C-alpha cells in the first residue's frame with residue numbers, strides 16, 4: 126500500500142483528490158476560490174494534527190499551566206475550588222488531556238471558558254461538561270454552536286453541536302470577574318475581533334492572560350469573516366491586549382508558543398503592515414487572486430507564514446475584510 130492509498134483509507138478521502146472528486150460529481154471545474162478552499166481545509170489539517178499529537182504541559186506561575194497540542198492552547202488554573210480550563214481542545218485527545226490534567230492535581234474540573242466558538246477551542250466541550258464543568262462563553266459562542274454554521278474560508282459546514290456541548294453560562298456585559306480559591310479571574314469580551322465571540326481570561330494574581338485567538342504568536346492568523354471577524358477587529362484586539370498587560374505578563378496565545386508583551390507588539394505591527402499592503406492593492410482594483418499573486422506579505426512570510434495559515438490564505442482573509 127503506498128502512502129496515497131494509506132491517506133485515502135485512513136481519512137475516508139484524501140485532500141489532494143478533492144478537486145478531482147468535485148469535478149466528477151458536478152461535471153465542472155472548481156473555481157480558483159473553490160479549489161483553494163477544498164485543497165486547504167484547515168479544519169481537517171488541525172483535527173488530524175491534534176489526533177496524533179502528544180500533550181505537553183508547561184507550568185507557568187501560581188497554579189496556572191498550559192496544555193499544548195490539542196487544537197488551541199488550553200489554559201488551566203488549579204486550586205481547592207477545582208480546575209478552571211480555558212478552551213477545550215479537540216475531543217480526539219481526551220485521554221491524553223485527562224492524563225495531563227490528573228498530573229496537575231486531583232481537583233475536579235469545575236469550570237471551562239471558551240475563548241470563542243471555533244471548533245479547535247470548543248470541540249471538547251461535551252466531555253468536559255459531562256465531567257461536571259460549567260461552560261462560560263460569549264453569547265455569540267452559544268449562537269454559533271447551537272446552529273449549523275458555515276465558515277466560508279474553510280469551505281466547511283459545522284453541524285449544530287449536541288446539547289451537552291453548549292455553554293451553560295453566558296457573559297452578561299463586556300467583563301465578568303470570577304473568584305476561585307481566593308484568586309481573581311477576569312473575563313473580557315472584545316468587540317468583533319477574530320470572530321464576534323472572542324474573550325480573554327486574565328489570572329490577575331499570577332499575571333498570566335489567555336488571549337484566545339486575538340494572538341497567534343509568530344503565526345499568521347485565520348480571521349473568520351463569516352462570523353464577524355475582520356483584520357481591523359484583529360488589530361483592535363491586539364491593541365487592547367497590549368494596553369491590558371505589562372512587560373511581566375505571561376501571555377497564552379490561542380496558537381503558538383507562550384508569549385510576552387513584545388511578541389504582541391510585533392504581531393500587531395505585522396497585522397497593521399499586512400492590512401495596509403493588501404488594502405492598497407484592493408483599492409487599485411486588483412482582484413483577490415491578483416492581490417495574492419503580488420505577494421503583499423512577503424516581508425513577514427519567513428517569520429509568520431510557516432504553519433497552518435500560509436501567506437495566500439492570510440492575504441485572502443485580510444482582503445475580504447478591507
Ligand SMILES: [Zn+2]
Pocket residue numbers: 241243319338
Ligand atoms: Zn479561532
